[in-house]
Amino acid sequence: MHVPALCSGFFIIIGFTIVQLKGFKIAGFDKFKDSKKNGIKRKYLRLFGLLTILILFIMILVINSIVVKPYLAEIYFYKGRENLRIAQYHDALPNFEYAKKLDPYNGRILHNLGATYYNMGMFEEVKK
16 A cells, blocks of 8 residues: 555655746647636646645545554554563553554453553553
8 A cells, every 4th residue: 555655645746846836838838828728727737736735645644544553553562462471561551551542442452451450450440
């Protein structure tokens, strides 16, 4: 998924740069220098550039929420699970809490967070 995002981001940035430059020249574009068609074409090009930037921004947000955050949550989950395995509960707790922030609906993270609270004697936190 990262290859299409990078490619589209590259071409969107290049396209937007070209559109925003004042006085750019395209072959055959000089014929319509003083006509209304030139202004209309520029207007549509700028609108297209802004629309592509908006789409790129939305793609970045979606990729972050669907791919990056759950992946980081899994990394912190495995770090916490390793600490939980060797009974270092104080080291495991921050990893599980951060993993819960990143992916609050992952049952494995919540289960191990509850087990860590239980082993530390924090029974009020287990109920939450």
